Amino acid sequence: MKKIFLFSIVALSMTGCNSDDKGQQIDSRNWQLVWSDEFDGASGDLPDASKWGFDLGTGANGWGNQELQHYTNRPQNIALDGAGNLVITALKENYQSSQYTSARIKTQNLFSQAYGRFEARLISPYGQGIWPAFWLLGANIDTVSWPACGEIDVMEIKGQQPSIVNGTIHGPGYSGANAISGRYALQYDRFDKGYHLFAIEWDADKIDFFVDGYLYQRIEKSDVPGEWVYDHPFFMILNVAVGGNYLGNPTNDTPFPQKMTIDYVRVYR
Amino acid sequence: MKSNHIILTFKTLAFSVWLFVGLSCENDPKDFQQATYSKNPEVFIDGFSPTLGYGAFSGSVLTAFQVDNEVTYNNSAASMRFDVPSVNDPDGTYAGGVFLTSVPRDLSGYDALTFWAKATKTASLDVVGFGNDFGLNKYQASINGLNINTTWKKYIIPLPDASKLKAEKGMLLVSEGPENGAGYSFWLDDVKFEKLGTLAHGQASIFAGDNKTETSFNGVQTNISGIQYVVNLPNGINQSMSISSSYLDFVSSNPAVATVDASGVISTLGQGTTVITASLGSESAAGSLTLNSFGTFVNAPLPTRDPSTVKSIFSNAYTNVPVKYYNGYYEPYQTTRSADFTVGGDDVLNYTNFNFVGIEFSEPTIDGSNLSHLHVDLFMPNPIVAGTTFKVNLVDFGANAAFGGGDDTNHVTTFSPPTIVSQNWISLNIPLSSMTGLASKAHLAQIIFEGTNIPNFYADNIYFYNDGSVIPATPTVAAPTPTTPAANVISIFSNAYTNVAGSDYNPNWGQATVTTQVNIAGNTTLKYAGLNYQGLQFGTPQNVTSKNFLHLDYYTANSTSLKVYLISPGPVEKAVVLTVPTTGGWRSIDIPLTSFSPVNLSNLIQMKFDGNGTIFLDNIYFRD
Numbered sequence: 001m002k003k004i005f006l007f008s009i010v011a012l013s014m015t016g017c018n019s020d021d022k023g024q025q026i027d028s029r030n031w032q033l034v035w036s037d038e039f040d041g042a043s044g045d046l047p048d049a050s051k052w053g054f055d056l057g058t059g060a061n062g063w064g065n066q067e068l069q070h071y072t073n074r075p076q077n078i079a080l081d082g083a084g085n086l087v088i089t090a091l092k093e094n095y096q097s098s099q100y101t102s103a104r105i106k107t108q109n110l111f112s113q114a115y116g117r118f119e120a121r122l123i124s125p126y127g128q129g130i131w132p133a134f135w136l137l138g139a140n141i142d143t144v145s146w147p148a149c150g151e152i153d154v155m156e157i158k159g160q161q162p163s164i165v166n167g168t169i170h171g172p173g174y175s176g177a178n179a180i181s182g183r184y185a186l187q188y189d190r191f192d193k194g195y196h197l198f199a200i201e202w203d204a205d206k207i208d209f210f211v212d213g214y215l216y217q218r219i220e221k222s223d224v225p226g227e228w229v230y231d232h233p234f235f236m237i238l239n240v241a242v243g244g245n246y247l248g249n250p251t252n253d254t255p256f257p258q259k260m261t262i263d264y265v266r267v268y269r
Numbered sequence: 270m271k272s273n274h275i276i277l278t279f280k281t282l283a284f285s286v287w288l289f290v291g292l293s294c295e296n297d298p299k300d301f302q303q304a305t306y307s308k309n310p311e312v313f314i315d316g317f318s319p320t321l322g323y324g325a326f327s328g329s330v331l332t333a334f335q336v337d338n339e340v341t342y343n344n345s346a347a348s349m350r351f352d353v354p355s356v357n358d359p360d361g362t363y364a365g366g367v368f369l370t371s372v373p374r375d376l377s378g379y380d381a382l383t384f385w386a387k388a389t390k391t392a393s394l395d396v397v398g399f400g401n402d403f404g405l406n407k408y409q410a411s412i413n414g415l416n417i418n419t420t421w422k423k424y425i426i427p428l429p430d431a432s433k434l435k436a437e438k439g440m441l442l443v444s445e446g447p448e449n450g451a452g453y454s455f456w457l458d459d460v461k462f463e464k465l466g467t468l469a470h471g472q473a474s475i476f477a478g479d480n481k482t483e484t485s486f487n488g489v490q491t492n493i494s495g496i497q498y499v500v501n502l503p504n505g506i507n508q509s510m511s512i513s514s515s516y517l518d519f520v521s522s523n524p525a526v527a528t529v530d531a532s533g534v535i536s537t538l539g540q541g542t543t544v545i546t547a548s549l550g551s552e553s554a555a556g557s558l559t560l561n562s563f564g565t566f567v568n569a570p571l572p573t574r575d576p577s578t579v580k581s582i583f584s585n586a587y588t589n590v591p592v593k594y595y596n597g598y599y600e601p602y603q604t605t606r607s608a609d610f611t612v613g614g615d616d617v618l619n620y621t622n623f624n625f626v627g628i629e630f631s632e633p634t635i636d637g638s639n640l641s642h643l644h645v646d647l648f649m650p651n652p653i654v655a656g657t658t659f660k661v662n663l664v665d666f667g668a669n670a671a672f673g674g675g676d677d678t679n680h681v682t683t684f685s686p687p688t689i690v691s692q693n694w695i696s697l698n699i700p701l702s703s704m705t706g707l708a709s710k711a712h713l714a715q716i717i718f719e720g721t722n723i724p725n726f727y728a729d730n731i732y733f734y735n736d737g738s739v740i741p742a743t744p745t746v747a748a749p750t751p752t753t754p755a756a757n758v759i760s761i762f763s764n765a766y767t768n769v770a771g772s773d774y775n776p777n778w779g780q781a782t783v784t785t786q787v788n789i790a791g792n793t794t795l796k797y798a799g800l801n802y803q804g805l806q807f808g809t810p811q812n813v814t815s816k817n818f819l820h821l822d823y824y825t826a827n828s829t830s831l832k833v834y835l836i837s838p839g840p841v842e843k844a845v846v847l848t849v850p851t852t853g854g855w856r857s858i859d860i861p862l863t864s865f866s867p868v869n870l871s872n873l874i875q876m877k878f879d880g881n882g883t884i885f886l887d888n889i890y891f892r893d
Contacts, residue, residue, distance in 0.1 A: 127505045160505040163467050188466025253506050
């Protein structure tokens with residue numbers, strides 16, 4: 001998420017849709033819930049300020065990726081729907097010299113954790129140039145900067161590929177175009193047609209990526225060509241970006257508005 | 270490219286056609302349940318699938334479709350090739366036809382028709398779809414304008430609601446005309462139905478997704494228009510499709526006000542408000558129509574003018590002249606839309622969101638020289654507020670009979686309350702003589718309505734007429750045909766009777782009058798041009814003492830003095846003054862013969878007219 005992807009990358013062998021694979025379900029562990037937001041609140045409310053803060057505006061260089069949206073905290077871009085969901089809405093509108101608006105929230109300085117299970121159940125937006133994500137950044141980013149802080153992308157979807165989810169980590173020596181990434185493609189379905197559960201399970205030696213309980217990628221300490229920096233607390237981010245050099249910009253054919261509907265975010269230890 | 274209209278006439282090809290290869294539908298004949306049909310998804314993989322046949326559209330090149338064994342996708346055995354003609358190809362204007370099965374198939378388990386395609390050049394296929402069965406085409410759906418190029422690529426035609434496709438024969442529909450006038454070839458291969466699961470967010474629309482509001486009346490019928498379907502393809506791009514109305518279920522929220530039938534025809538039945546909506550399966554369609562019905566419609570007053578005196582622009586009472594448009598949609602300032610309706614067999618113009626609107630009848634223009642008035646019936650359904658005005662702007666295109674050219678003139682007539690009232694028909698009769706801005710009436714071409722504070726109005730019976738005050742220089746109709754029995758008549762000049770033989774209708778008495786016999790609407794008529802005086806010499810002296818009247822039909826647009834004389838030897842003559850000019854056309858008069866005393870009625874030898882102007886005369890006879 002953080003830095004320029006010079007070209008598309010698809011790494012590793014553990015892509016999805018390989019039903020012959022055994023061992024893709026791992027033994028369930030006795031996870032203890034330590035943090036969650038169920039987004040139960042009144043329609044139109046902003047997300048709980050004790051759990052989430054906002055990233056606002058256009059960032060530097062479009063949040064490092066030449067993204068096109070202006071992030072706001074207006075209810076038309078982010079609000080509870082009164083039915084137990086948080087909805088982030090990307091709009092096509094002229095707003096302070098941007099052509100699009102959307103929202104990005106984070107638990108920075110409110111909650112962070114090293115290791116455990118991080119999961120979000122959500123319906124993806126879709127369309128060329130629409131880039132939803134559920135991801136983690138090292139909480140020490142303000143002192144060591146990116147990518148030394150580490151980044152774990154639990155879920156990234158390119159709207160023009162609504163059946164494919166990407167799971168990625170960025171660290172020192174393997175960020176941006178050289179990040180370690182895997183993908184999982186739904187067969188006969190898309191991530192924007194209904195809720196799907198995106199999760200990572202992370203311990204000192206590895207990070208496992210799941211879609212709907214299916215392990216589609218495991219990245220171990222030995223897999224990374226640089227330092228393994230996933231040994232300190234990370235905070236979470238939810239956002240819908242529009243355009244940028246990861247997936248290209250929207251076209252006139254991209255349907256707007258686009259909504260990411262998040263049922264819950266839960267963190268276990 | 271040709272337009273997307275499909276001609277539904279079926280013509281089989283001489284060579285291919287109806288390849289019955291056995292039925293794949295295997296029902297137990299003892300099974301009395303409803304038949305279920307083959308779920309075979311294959312249309313054309315390496316040849317025609319079972320029971321598939323082909324029929325070309327009427328007007329298309331009947332040989333445009335061929336099975337091709339040379340150019341195929343993935344080096345398979347065969348593909349479908351379509352050779353699109355160039356313009357002016359004598360064999361047809363496009364390539365198009367339908368591939369349909371003789372036994373229906375159950376497609377309800379699929380969500381898309383897919384195929385691979387390529388072309389000899391980049392092209393946009395006019396129509397590609399399915400559901401055309403050369404019959405009712407109940408569930409036709411198509412992409413209109415599918416862009417293909419010179420490399421094999423897979424294309425998807427989504428099924429809008431597969432649950433309805435349990436017995437479908439129309440497997441594939443293709444229609445394509447020349448690209449920029451030029452013909453080319455394209456291929457389809459591996460044509461089949463699939464369950465992709467990767468189509469999403471299907472959205473049907475009526476009225477192009479607009480929420481419309483219209484006024485209506487009992488008896489008005491309108492159609493649901495703007496039916497569309499948009500679905501998101503696996504690449505995240507929205508695809509628009511044309512779908513038949515049968516895919517949708519229509520609902521009227523208040524059936525006492527209006528009903529809507531399965532084909533989307535809305536019929537207004539009563540007073541009140543109803544909202545017409547639609548759904549596709551369980552999903553609501555975008556768009557709606559709110560109908561506000563006033564109940565019983567009061568038609569505009571029935572016109573009573575003689576059709577021979579009328580040039581009609583818009584009326585069911587008359588034959589209308591050619592009208593180019595009733596709403597010119599003038600850009601960029603016009604807001605007016607048209608929502609015309611028919612009620613009780615009467616067509617009514619309905620202008621909504623009105624600021625101004627033009628009606629043009631320029632091909633050909635109307636010669637208003639012989640017309641006296643413009644008539645318009647107006648109905649304002651909304652309350653009239655202060656400052657309301659309604660203007661009628663009549664435009665004459667001038668000598669060039671075309672817009673512009675520096676010779677156009679016009680006149681605006683402005684109406685305001687109390688002439689303009691709400692919810693009652695307003696009949697305007699505007700004298701053309703009051704339109705001082707018109708330099709000429711010879712090339713009338715446009716009526717432009719302009720309004721202030723009138724959001725909506727209806728118009729009917731827009732016509733020019735002559736109330737008789739304008740008399741054409743030459744009569745446009747023949748003199749009235751006489752009804753007196755021939756036995757009771759001594760005729761001097763008439764096509765209706767045998768005339769007295771040997772009369773001289775133009776004896777040289779030294780007159781300046783130019784006398785001719787002219788044909789007026791098939792009837793021989795005497796014409797006196799530049800009358801000073803004019804005699805008429807009977808072939809033989811006439812004894813008319815058994816008769817009571819001299820009958821004359823006369824016509825003049827410009828005479829200010831006209832007298833008729835009977836003459837007996839002496840000469841003894843007596844004048845009777847005739848009223849001129851003949852406002853309203855031909856004038857028929859029966860003059861008592863006693864008026865001609867002391868002329869000898871037993872020995873009439875001549876008659877005579879004097880006065881001025883140009884006179885037309887017919888049916889000169891003596892009658893009982």
